[in-house]
Amino acid sequence: MTTLPVRPPLARSSDRVIAGVCSGLAAHLGWPVRNVRLAMVLAAFAGGAGLVFYAWLWIMVPTADEAARRSARRPASPIAPAVSQPGQGQAVQAPSPQRTAPDAGTAAGGNGKAPDGEAAPPPWFRAGGMRYGKEILLGCGLLLVAGIMVAQMLGVDVSLGTLIPAAAVLSGASIAWMQLDETRRAGLVDKTKADQAGGWGRLAAGLALVVAGVLVMVSGSGSWEQTWLALLASVAVLGGVVLVLLPWALKFWRDLEAERSGRIRETERAEIAAHLHDSVLQTLALIQRRAGNEHDVVRLARAQERELRGWLFQDPGRESGQLSARVKAAAAEVEDLLGNAVEVVTVGDAAMTEANEALVQAAREAMLNASRHGGGTVSVYLEASDGQTEIFIKDRGPGFELGEVPADRLGVRESIIGRMKRHGGSAAILSTADGTEVRLRLPAAAEHWEGKT
Amino acid sequence: MNMTQGTGPGSTRPASSVRVVIVDDHAIFRSGLKADLDASIHVVGEAATVEQAIAVIAGQRPDVVLLDVHLPGGLGGGGREVIAGSAALLSTTRFLALSVSDAAEDVVAVIRAGARGYVTKTISGAEITDAVHRVAGGDxxxxxxxxxxxxxxxxxxxxxxxxxxxxxxxxxxxxxxxxxxxxxxxxxxxxxxxxxxxxxxxxxxxxxxxxxxxxxxxxxxxxxxxxxx
Structure with missing residues (x-):
């Protein structure tokens, strides 16, 4: 019997009527869910064996979420959720195992919630704590059953009048506890997600059952008048207690919130400090050591400036995969490689296509040439409009004679002019004594043509 | 739109000295910039905050103010606020914005307030000297x-x-x-x-x-x- 909880594929499914035990079991055994449920109901009438078995599984078997999270710590995790729920008729397996189960839960019982929010407590801690609690609970339950049995064997008549209210209390508590299942608990704490009608309905039903059970047990054979009086008194006492405790609870909640936001701020600060330490401080140390070499110092400072700028001002609204970002990245690469500053100015932007990729590659080649032969700051200007995309790369070097180095010219011709032509664009190189400018042009029509083929 | 005054602009830059006030909250940058500027430029004053800048500019009446876009003090408006505070002098004193931030928002704001130009702080001493002369000439x-x-x-x-x-x-x-x-x-x-x-x-x-x-x-x-x- 104790082997049950250590079998990993057995997990309580989120496709549930009560606690997902039957469908989880069906998935585990490869049987139809309906048969398992029927068997469980039949067994329940056989002296309550089914009920005990069900409760046992409920307590001992983790939910699919929990199982997935537990196995996620092990490297071979992606298979586990697929193994644990193959019979659910889920044609599409969601890519993330953590997302699969709650989605199904939403469809089944209206009580699904995003599991992402509950990543805060370490799962091992949680799972460990729950395990312990479950064993105690199980022990108590078994002791209770044993006690009842022993009492009956000793001839004590266990009256239905006591058992029924007790059962009502237990089932009410169970229904309420379903809310507090592993996946629900974080949701209840996170109040924005707790206000789902189904969840509140269950909670209310559970509470009503418990209250009714307690009332019947307490009032026993007493008259209705007494019961009403007792009810009134209890409600009055409860109200008073709530009135007294509410300010404390609110204060506690606010303290908790304040502490949490404080912790978030602290984390942010630590992240910034860590980043500055890893980047700026290291670069400053390097600069101090290379103080004699002006070229190195400038290169280090430029690279660090670029990095810090990117980190500080990165606009999350702008996509990083756009053409302008690619051109800037190419410029940064050239800058790091050869040490000369490459200033990029962009006007407009375009999505990346195959033709635009060629444009970026040609521009990169031109930047490398400009930086290598120009020897000074390289100016890059990108203008993307509806009709066409243009990139200009300008340096202030001595300029190169077209017939100077045949091999180099071939490289320029192949990787700049040839590449642009192959993608429906054009390239022109203008070299004077004041510097060289490479002009790359790509009509939008060429992109479309490229995209269709 | 001819804004020449006295010496003409164009290819021949006036060799006459230009009186300049540097406004920047970093003392290191101010002294570095001062050392970089060529002999034709006389730095007649420095300021580190919005209030200081407005006072120094009013007292010195320089030809050109090299103005950092981001400045402490005042109402938090930075360089824009300095220009607004010196609005009476705008016909004789020109402002050239210096910025390290590159944020279009800041640069456009300071230009719209009345600055005659904008350069990044990383440009060379010769370039900035040229820019100061150009701005002094009304361009x-x-x-x-x-x-x-x-x-x-x-x-x-x-x-x-x-x-x-x-x-x-x-x-x-x-x-x-x-x-x-x-x-x-x-x-x-x-x-x-x-x-x-x-x-x-x-x-x-x-x-x-x-x-x-x-x-x-x-x-x-x-x-x-x-x-x-």
């Missing part, structure tokens, strides 16, 4: 990046005749802005377009005026949306 100084901002804000399509002239750039102004964005100096722009340097300066000044006076609400919106380029 506008556009870095490639500022030209890029202008093109982005006004759009790259030339103005129709029906359009409000302040809201669009003419075809010629667009050409000039494009070349500046490509890294061309005024001289190179003039050569490329077969016009005189003076004409280039006139076009740039016209663009600056449009940038300052255009009521295009898109301009401010655009600058606010575009935190960085």
């Amino acid at each position: 506008a100084v556009f870095s490639p990046r500022l030209a890029g901002f202008v093109l982005d804000a006004f759009g790259t399509a030339p103005a129709d005749i029906a359009d409000d002239e302040l809201d669009k750039l003419s075809a010629r102004e667009l050409e000039v802005m494009r070349l500046i964005a490509r890294g061309y100096s005024y001289k190179e722009v003039a050569k490329e377009l077969f016009i005189s340097i003076k004409t280039v300066e006139t076009h740039v000044s016209a663009v600056l005026r449009k940038l300052q006076l255009s009521s295009r609400h898109e301009l401010t919106k655009w600058a606010a949306e575009r935190r960085l380029l």
Whole structure:
């Protein structure tokens, strides 16, 4: 019997009527869910064996979420959720195992919630704590059953009048506890997600059952008048207690919130400090050591400036995969490689296509040439409009004679002019004594043509 | 749009000395800049905050103020606030914005407040000296990046005749802005377009005026949306 909880594929499914035990079991055994449920109901009438078995599984078997999270710590995790729920008729397996189960839960019982929010407590801690609690609970339950049995064997008549209210209390508590299942608990704490009608309905039903059970047990054979009086008194006492405790609870909640936001701020600060330490401080140390070499110092400072700028001002609204970002990245690469500053100015932007990729590659080649032969700051200007995309790369070097180095010219011709032509664009190189400018042009029509083929 | 006064602008820069006030909250940067500027420029005052800057500018009445976009003090408006506080002197004192931030929002704000140009703090001493002389001569100084901002804000399509002239750039102004964005100096722009340097300066000044006076609400919106380029 104790082997049950250590079998990993057995997990309580989120496709549930009560606690997902039957469908989880069906998935585990490869049987139809309906048969398992029927068997469980039949067994329940056989002296309550089914009920005990069900409760046992409920307590001992983790939910699919929990199982997935537990196995996620092990490297071979992606298979586990697929193994644990193959019979659910889920044609599409969601890519993330953590997302699969709650989605199904939403469809089944209206009580699904995003599991992402509950990543805060370490799962091992949680799972460990729950395990312990479950064993105690199980022990108590078994002791209770044993006690009842022993009492009956000793001839004590266990009256239905006591058992029924007790059962009502237990089932009410169970229904309420379903809310507090592993996946629900974080949701209840996170109040924005707790206000789902189904969840509140269950909670209310559970509470009503418990209250009714307690009332019947307490009032026993007493008259209705007494019961009403007792009810009134209890409600009055409860109200008073709530009135007294509410300010404390609110204060506690606010303290908790304040502490949490404080912790978030602290984390942010630590992240910034860590980043500055890893980047700026290291670069400053390097600069101090290379103080004699002006070229190195400038290169280090430029690279660090670029990095810090990117980190500080990165606009999350702008996509990083756009053409302008690619051109800037190419410029940064050239800058790091050869040490000369490459200033990029962009006007407009375009999505990346195959033709635009060629444009970026040609521009990169031109930047490398400009930086290598120009020897000074390289100016890059990108203008993307509806009709066409243009990139200009300008340096202030001595300029190169077209017939100077045949091999180099071939490289320029192949990787700049040839590449642009192959993608429906054009390239022109203008070299004077004041510097060289490479002009790359790509009509939008060429992109479309490229995209269709 | 001829803004010359006394010595003419154009290719021959006036060799007469220009009185300059440097406004920047970093003492290291101020002293570095002072050392970088050439002998034709006299630094007559320095300031580190908005209040100091307004006081020093009013007291010294310099030809040019080198103004950092980001400054402590005042109401938090930085360089823009300094220009607003010195509005009475705007006809004799020119402001050249210096920035390290590159944020279009900041740069456009300070230009619209009345600065005659914008350069990045990383440019060389010779370039900044040249820019100071240019601004002192009444011209506008556009870095490639500022030209890029202008093109982005006004759009790259030339103005129709029906359009409000302040809201669009003419075809010629667009050409000039494009070349500046490509890294061309005024001289190179003039050569490329077969016009005189003076004409280039006139076009740039016209663009600056449009940038300052255009009521295009898109301009401010655009600058606010575009935190960085």
